[in-house]
Structure formats: structure tokens, C-alpha cells
Amino acid sequence: MKLATWNVNSLKVRLPHLLDWLAREQPDVVCLQELKCEDAAVPRAEIEAAGYHLETLGQKTYNGVAILSRTSLGAVQRNIPGFADPQARVIAATIEGVRVVGAYFPNGQAVGSEKFAYKLEWLTALTQWLRAEIALHPKLVLTGDFNIAPEDRDAHPDWKDEIHVSAPERAAFAALTGLGLTDAYRRFEHPERSFSWWDYRMNAFRRNFGLRIDHILITAPLIETLSACEVDKSTRSLERPSDHAPVIAVFG
């Protein structure tokens, strides 16, 4: 199984890139974030024509998540159970015995802000739900745009803002790994300063001024078959790119 996550920053704008990339990479499962459109506006026909089933949790203007799969998606869950969230950030489904949770974590804006408090509350709710979910599904993948760079090496040394690298955010990330989830990317050797997001401004991609905030976390039974995990930076050089690159994990 080849599984990927990609924050497309508008499904409508990025659809040509997505379709080209699906044809080239042939992933089996793709979690998408920041659709920025309602379910009714999702270009289902084009994605289905590319060979994918899809389940979405759309929202106008902001947020919105989807899971694409070559095989059918079962037991679809939208948002975090028991957490009344007006923002569309989570979708989960069972695919060939693997519970796949695709999430668009809150940005948090600035440490200490209202949005930061929401980010931490959201992370607590996600963690509580996943504790139960992992007990039900030993093979589980948590993937998406985490908006957290878990270690210093996951942020450019010149990143001066606290957001995405603060102690509370990193503690929340550690709580997730404490559930028995492993960062698939760190199971392999990578160059220093490997990132998944680069600001649109200031030639950030050319200067590799970025953060590694898009992740694929997996439970122990999936580690045995994990054979690769990479960031695909190629899409970031296209015309009108997403500011995030896809991250791809290969099992088996």
C-alpha cells in the first residue's frame, strides 16, 4: 500500500496538479487537507475518473478534508466524536484493514491567542479519541497537516515564531506518539533540513526556508511492513503550487 497526505490549499485551484500527481505516483490512499470547498463543490467525477473512491468533509472557504482510495472506504467517521467542532478537520475510514485518520490540525496563529487555545483543546480531543480508536484498530495511520514541527531539526534554524514549534504543541505531539504512534518519516535517513511546507513569500522554497509539519504516524503493526517514507518536493516547483508538499509512505 502506498499512502500519501497532501495539503492542497484549495482543491479547486490544485485539481490539475492533483490529477497529474495521482497519475504519476499512483498512490493507493491519499488524505487531502484544506479543500476550501463544500462537499457539493468537490470535483468528484474527475477524481473518480482517475480511479479513486472518495469521502469528504467539506467546508466553504476554510478547512475541509478528504480521503481518496483505490479500494472501498468503510466505517467513515467525520470529525472527532464527542467534540463539537464547527471546523471540518477530520475524516477517518477503514481501508483494507487499516484505519486511516486524515486530519487538518488547527494552525494556532500565535502562542497565547484564542486560536492557540482552540488548537490545544482540539489536540486533547483528538488524542482522547485516538486512544480508543487504536484499541479498536491495531493497524492505524494518523496523517495530515499537523501544523507542528515536532523537533528542532524539523524547522529551519531561522524560524523565529513560536507557533508550530512551541513547547505545548510539541508536548501535544508527544502525547500522540505516546499512544503508540511512530513518525514514519523518522524510520529512515534523510538530508538535514528536510521540510514539507515553505512560505509563499520571500522565495522561501528556493531558500529552503520551511517546516516539516505534514506527517504520517503509524501504529506498531504497520512498522514491520513500512519500506519508505519521503516528501515529494516536485509539486512545489509547479506554476501556482500548494505551499505544502505531499508526504508518501510505502507499506510492503
Added chain:
DNA sequence: ATGACCTCCAACGGAGGA
């Protein structure tokens, strides 16, 4: 530097992103 760039909106400036 209250910046820069991109996407969205009952839009033409502001919000949000990261």
C-alpha cells in the same frame, strides 16, 4: 517591518494561513 504571497469572499480590503 503592522511587510512579503496565496485563496477565499454577497470580495475590490480583510481574514486566515504558517
